[in-house]
Amino acid sequence: PEVPLPELRGRGLAEFLLKILAGVDSRQAWERLDLPRACLEALPPEAAALLSRELPGHVVLQAGRRVRVHYPWGREPWIESRLQDFFGMKEGPKLAGGRVPLLLHLLAPNQRAVQVTKDLAGFWKNTYPEIRKQLMRRYPKHRWPEDAAAVGAVRERPLRGKA
Known part of the structure; x- marks a missing residue:
């Protein structure tokens, strides 16, 4: 326009x-x-x-989490959130009317990136099965579905005593 x-x-x-x-x-x-x-x-x-x-300052993921969009000078825009926040999503959010895919920093429960990708579908198919095995061992109390792209988004439960 x-x-x-x-x-x-x-x-x-x-x-x-x-x-x-x-x-x-x-x-x-x-x-x-x-x-x-x-x-x-x-x-x-x-x-x-x-x-x-x-080019918003924040995007809302399928799980309902609102995440900040980072716009580093000379590099592509990116977001970061827990891996579980991307469950049920076949592709990541895009900017500029769907023309600019965001770089996704997928975080483990310890808030460290387990993968950085623009291709969420490829991640679920090719990389997630191996990462899932590692995460299941490290974080057995968390849900790690086999087909994370097909399951519903996982909303965080409030901490005990904080609800």
């Missing part, structure tokens, strides 16, 4: 930066600056709405 964007060259860039940096008058203010939010707020409302919709 055609959306008005500010000209980010010469004078247009200077004006855009002045909007973003308004009120930043100390090192502490610079460290507190939420640069992505400031950039979004400096855009015209239609452009900000489109950008928020196409």
Whole structure:
């Protein structure tokens, strides 16, 4: 869709930066600056709405978990969440109207990545069976279904005394 964007060259860039940096008058203010939010707020409302919709700060997985999307400079966007949060999903979330697949960091219960992939279907078919064996030994109290792509998402139970 055609959306008005500010000209980010010469004078247009200077004006855009002045909007973003308004009120930043100390090192502490610079460290507190939420640069992505400031950039979004400096855009015209239609452009900000489109950008928020196409490149959101968070996505919600099938299990209902809301996860932050990381946008590292010069690299592909990624998310991370527990492996169980991806159960029942044949493919990972995509951005930009389905054109940009997210890089998925699939975490074990200890919050360490057991796999990083964009191909969730390939992971379930080729890699998960071996990882499943290891995880079943290390984490026997967790559910590790054979066909994780076909089962329903697993919602976290509240910790005892925290419900």
